[in-house]
Amino acid sequence: MSIDRLKAKIARHYGTPALVIDLDVVERNIARAQSLCDEAGIAIRPHIKTHKSPVIAAMQRDAGARGITCQKLGEAEVMAEGGLDDILITYNILGEEKLGRLGKLLSHATVTVAADNPTTIEGLPKAAAIAGRPLNVVVECDSGRKRAGVETPEEAIRLAQSIDAAPGLSFAGFVFYPPDKTVESSQSFLDQTVAGVRALGLEPRILSSGGTPNLRTLQSFAGITEHRAGTYVFNDRMMMAQGMVDLEDCALHVFATVVSRAAPERGILDSGSKTLTADTGAGLDGFGLIREYPQARIAGFSEEHGMLDLSRSNDRPPVGTVVRIVPNHVCVVVNMFDRYIMVRGTDLLGDLPIPARGKIA
């Protein structure tokens, strides 16, 4: 089938906007990340926040991944329900409602959670008590990104001790989310922290780094046992802008229709901020790359309108044209859809639900 026939078929069967993934490219991306980690002697623990599908998580597992990473408890629940196990939740889980759910999850899956403060560690034994088995806890460390995570090795060591001392908790190691460009400060943080806990008789089983861009610098962060990455499974315009991948490595496109062409230099796509999101992809120009009209700029949004600036584009799509868009940031766009349309090249396979979509709690 030609690409034009595929577009027509998807528009006819499913309508647009449609979230289309090419499983050939997905499999290639999974294999490449797996082999980068294999070469570095580090396990990969894919972050499912990108795809939110137990089916795709199982593809990553079957390719050799060690468990999975989730950001929110609700994502982990969906993954366990879908048959995944060995789940790392890199988030501070707090409050009675979540601790009850965590206890239930722990009773039928192997779960590790992160903590970066004493309040979190105080609450976690409740989950272990509900499950009647120990809960693995890693300490989240900041290394320059200033997100979650303790800022000094001393704090990290102190929290490791608290975890070890808490009833029902098992100290499991440390997670880092190092900055994209350098791992120097992360290395010194890691070394001091590991030496500190070993001096106390504690052994960190997990030393985890993260980020798709860091897949190319795995070997420079010495001592790491596993790596969390999400975006690599699909890739996006942000990864292309960082020189990580080429267009042919982008497994996901939003298929959209031009619904209005009120003037020669502008048009409207049926995909606005409720589809492509207002995520700029760390400051990219425009809100996505249109494969068929690379000079056309997605200049702005209403909720259901994508504003096309065609002033730099010689070739201009008439109303009714279906186009393929590489999103700026694929993880947030997947979260706007309830299903994937799966293809291989130009062959249409069918659709796949996205059950962890919207699991923000």
Next chain:
Amino acid sequence: MSIDRLKAKIARHYGTPALVIDLDVVERNIARAQSLCDEAGIAIRPHIKTHKSPVIAAMQRDAGARGITCQKLGEAEVMAEGGLDDILITYNILGEEKLGRLGKLLSHATVTVAADNPTTIEGLPKAAAIAGRPLNVVVECDSGRKRAGVETPEEAIRLAQSIDAAPGLSFAGFVFYPPDKTVESSQSFLDQTVAGVRALGLEPRILSSGGTPNLRTLQSFAGITEHRAGTYVFNDRMMMAQGMVDLEDCALHVFATVVSRAAPERGILDSGSKTLTADTGAGLDGFGLIREYPQARIAGFSEEHGMLDLSRSNDRPPVGTVVRIVPNHVCVVVNMFDRYIMVRGTDLLGDLPIPARGKIA
């Protein structure tokens, strides 16, 4: 119940992030907009894109609204399913898949759709044929906003003629989305267009303007028969910044928990771009107003992390604190949740699903 007890109860029963609406404020907002329209002698046709709930749409109808407005066909299907009728879809509906669905919808609901180009008008008779009854079509006109909509009265008149000539279509009038600040160009556009179609023997039953900010300038756009507005039902930080409303008019809050406080001047909320969205609300500072800590700035996001800058805040929330956030742009935030938590003042009522969430097609 005190607000602190309400927050504790919601966190305990539902967890955070939670989307909380105060029905007292919702009812007040609905009544105020209805009476502004009543005073102007104009019908209100609420835009359900903001709340995406047939239950809230029915509250608007019962308060006196004339039908509802939807942006996408999928929203209209959910509303019809929920018992709403007289539905205006202000969108160009294109392609076999959507025309089939539109025909089915039209067979059991009164539907009006918009068109701004001949390709759309060519397709619409298919829907009318499926339903076996006429489809009402309005012409969408641009009046300075450069979104969808024809740019000249001549084009608008030409499209009205095409609609009138097409089998199964009934010309119903014109929709405008005038700029916030001035209606001058809109007025001249409207006057010329109406005179033009009347000269051809066509009567525009619907002359529709739109926008919550324009609720205060209803009387200055002469000849309008109805007004579409959505945001007013909840209001948000953007409406506050435009001087439209006060804090007490904001019916919706995201309840969020502080999950990390790794340094004195920063913290992390459990609500990131997958909850509050990257929508800046037309350039507001920060991504939401925290009621309890108005000096705290939601400075940026990861997908599940809201970065709190506390440098200007004397009062700083410890880990575990539940806060109430007024979002920048309420319409896109509602779309990230599957349910509302309903309250009246500090009384907890229960939850309400959001069935049109994610209906982007």
